[in-house]
Amino acid sequence: MPINDILRIISTKRDKSALTKDDIALFVKSVKDGVADDSQISALLMACFINGLNDEETLCLTQELANSGSKLSWKDFMSVDKHSTGGVGDKTTIALLPVLSTYRFVVPKMAGRRLSYTGGTIEKIELIPGYNTKLSMSDFVKQVEKIGIGLISQTEEIAPVEGVFYKIRNHTSTVESGQLILSSIASKKLAVGSNFIIFDIKSGAGSLFSDYNTSKEFADNICKVMRKFDKKVSYIISDMNQPLGRCVGNRLELWEALNFLHNRKPYSLDRLIYNIFANSYKAYHDSFDEDEISNIYANLFKGAKTVSKAIEWVKNQGGDPKYVENPDYLLDGLEKIEISATKSGYVHSMDVKKIGWLGHYLSDNFDGGIVFRVSIGDRIDKGDALAYIYGRKVDQLKGNDKLISYIDIKDLSCEKRELILESKIL
Numbered sequence: 154m155p156i157n158d159i160l161r162i163i164s165t166k167r168d169k170s171a172l173t174k175d176d177i178a179l180f181v182k183s184v185k186d187g188v189a190d191d192s193q194i195s196a197l198l199m200a201c202f203i204n205g206l207n208d209e210e211t212l213c214l215t216q217e218l219a220n221s222g223s224k225l226s227w228k229d230f231m232s233v234d235k236h237s238t239g240g241v242g243d244k245t246t247i248a249l250l251p252v253l254s255t256y257r258f259v260v261p262k263m264a265g266r267r268l269s270y271t272g273g274t275i276e277k278i279e280l281i282p283g284y285n286t287k288l289s290m291s292d293f294v295k296q297v298e299k300i301g302i303g304l305i306s307q308t309e310e311i312a313p314v315e316g317v318f319y320k321i322r323n324h325t326s327t328v329e330s331g332q333l334i335l336s337s338i339a340s341k342k343l344a345v346g347s348n349f350i351i352f353d354i355k356s357g358a359g360s361l362f363s364d365y366n367t368s369k370e371f372a373d374n375i376c377k378v379m380r381k382f383d384k385k386v387s388y389i390i391s392d393m394n395q396p397l398g399r400c401v402g403n404r405l406e407l408w409e410a411l412n413f414l415h416n417r418k419p420y421s422l423d424r425l426i427y428n429i430f431a432n433s434y435k436a437y438h439d440s441f442d443e444d445e446i447s448n449i450y451a452n453l454f455k456g457a458k459t460v461s462k463a464i465e466w467v468k469n470q471g472g473d474p475k476y477v478e479n480p481d482y483l484l485d486g487l488e489k490i491e492i493s494a495t496k497s498g499y500v501h502s503m504d505v506k507k508i509g510w511l512g513h514y515l516s517d518n519f520d521g522g523i524v525f526r527v528s529i530g531d532r533i534d535k536g537d538a539l540a541y542i543y544g545r546k547v548d549q550l551k552g553n554d555k556l557i558s559y560i561d562i563k564d565l566s567c568e569k570r571e572l573i574l575e576s577k578i579l
Contacts, residue, residue: 172210201327212381227261233347234342243272248410264306269323278407280404303469331370343382352388390575391573508559
């Protein structure tokens with residue numbers, strides 16, 4: 154592809170004109186073939202970020218990214234794929250997959266690494282010693298067909314150009330573009346090939362979408378795109394004005410996700426996973442009896458069935474199953490310090506993005522994280538524990554009041570927040 158074509162495509166979007174289907178196909182091919190360099194890719198992504206993409210451009214980009222590598226198919230299975238738009242404390246995937254698979258759903262899952270202040274599923278699951286996130290496509294397919302579950306990182310075989318875009322967006326401040334997010338998510342879902350796809354769209358201060366209307370618009374748009382490719386779809390809009398669950402930080406989040414399979418706690422994680430399960434059940438069974446679905450869901454946890462499925466999954470990918478059998482092994486060698494309230498009152502809000510960045514800092518430098526003892530709406534007294542910070546040699550953080558400043562405590566009472574704002578099958 155001549156350099157002039159690459160520059161023409163960049164300048165077209167820079168000058169606020171629409172790209173044609175051929176323009177998009179040419180540029181994606183130039184990235185796949187190694188013709189376009191990082192500076193040119195960055196320039197186009199920034200132009201798209203600033204000037205936006207119309208519906209036709211977004212649809213074309215989604216299709217070309219999906220077609221840039223191999224595409225899987227699960228036609229004979231009740232296959233389910235889930236995607237979250239990212240959130241602080243969001244360890245849902247690791248807890249969810251064994252639940253779905255225990256019911257006999259087939260769940261092939263390709264997950265990403267952290268993006269901006271939000272956490273990454275792959276960094277968490279890799280904390281299980283031996284766990285292999287880089288299965289070949291053939292081994293991945295064989296495992297999913299055999300045991301009904303698999304979790305790998307993005308590979309060069311599945312939507313490889315999207316992988317290039319993903320990395321560059323994270324380094325060029327072009328993450329928060331609705332159209333680029335949509336094409337990124339949808340292209341990978343199309344390539345992985347599940348028949349039913351559910352989107353967990355976060356809404357709030359810790360989300361890419363700060364208010365409900367923006368989240369709803371994105372949910373409608375991505376489902377509209379997926380339906381054009383004949384996919385069954387559903388979306389859940391969930392609140393992200395506080396961390397999901399109690400833990401933030403890779404090691405602590407993995408611990409919480411694996412503990413969930415034993416005890417269905419914390420409640421907020423249970424509510425989200427139940428809604429994902431319920432929508433998946435409804436999509437394949439055309440049954441909307443909530444009592445029936447709730448009973449089926451509860452039975453999945455009896456006799457440690459979800460734990461057994463997780464052990465089978467982790468062992469098949471080379472991981473040490475003892476961390477599933479007893480997640481407390483993940484806490485070996487960690488110290489903790491208490492973060493106490495400096496005044497009495499009610500928790501009104503949390504600076505979720507700053508909490509996310511702090512979680513990264515604790516993960517990267519202390520192999521630790523945060524366990525919260527409070528959530529929005531809770532009444533606390535001066536001296537009560539707001540949270541515990543865990544880590545190796547974490548005592549050097551004593552006296553650091555950063556986390557306290559991220560939790561807003563006021564005298565007036567405050568209502569607790571609903572996690573599930575909307576849940577819909579299309």
